[in-house]
Amino acid sequence: MTINQPGAIDQLRVTPDDLSGPQIRALLAAHHAEMSAASPAESMHALDLTALRDPAITVWSAWSGDDVVGCGALKELDHEHAEIKSMRTAADHTGRGVAATVLTHLIAVARERGYRHLSLETGTEDLFAPARRLYLRHGFTECGPFGSYRLDPLSQYFTLDLERC
Template sequence: MTDSRTPAVDQLTVVADDLSGAPIRALLAAHHAEMADTSPAESMHALDLTALRDPAITVWSAWVGADLAGCGALKELDPEHGEIKSMRTAPEFTGRGVAAAVLAHLVAVARERGYRRLSLETGAEDFFAPARRLYLRHGFTECGPFGSYSPDPLSRFFTLALDPA
């Protein structure tokens, strides 16, 4: 018998998103609000909808049928370095492989773009432990601050060296 709570990851469709739909706007607003509630302002690096519309950022949404399962974004820091932003799984899809599938998509796109390095920032608190485990499981290693980040005891930084596609 199949667990009806677990969608097959092969049923997940990941598409570039223009941020105009209500589901993605609601998911990202909830993400931003939770990050603001979890981290002090000086350590909160989640982007709001306006910031996610920066031309250097591409947002993807992940769908199981008509249901939004999650999202992630890729920001170009320079022609060889990208940053993962706004990784989020919809609450009803947590623990079902959505984050891993979105992360795999972002890594594949980064390779296609010719990035040699992909980095990210996440929190150091216990709340962020599942995210840190996800990134470590997928080959990311801890590093120091990159881009415009400064050292922060509430932030952890990760990077992944990429071979071009």
């Protein structure tokens, strides 16, 4: 999928990723390290490369030319519900539409797969404020814990009813 949004990176390609390339591995390692540093272990829900290889998870990378500039994943929770995981924009590409493009792609795939609900967990700290704003702009609403999550003052949960939007 190639998307060109106003003010965004000129040509952004979002493609399935098998996690074998050095660029995606480095981006996800940086993501996992930052999430580990930002949250205590019991509140850190970012997945490492091994966990992202779960058959229930599909990862996509976003490319600008030969550079990986972002990524995101869908984890099937059941045949009607999926979770967004590993949303990340490369540090030197923030504010350029990468996350919005990846999120739009993940929502489209979730619809194609027939999910009724798409949910996610993110942090409550200031570091996560841009992510929370992104999800709200795309129609997500706050909800309680889902799946195996539990109430946690450092976690905020969002959901999107794919049948309504």
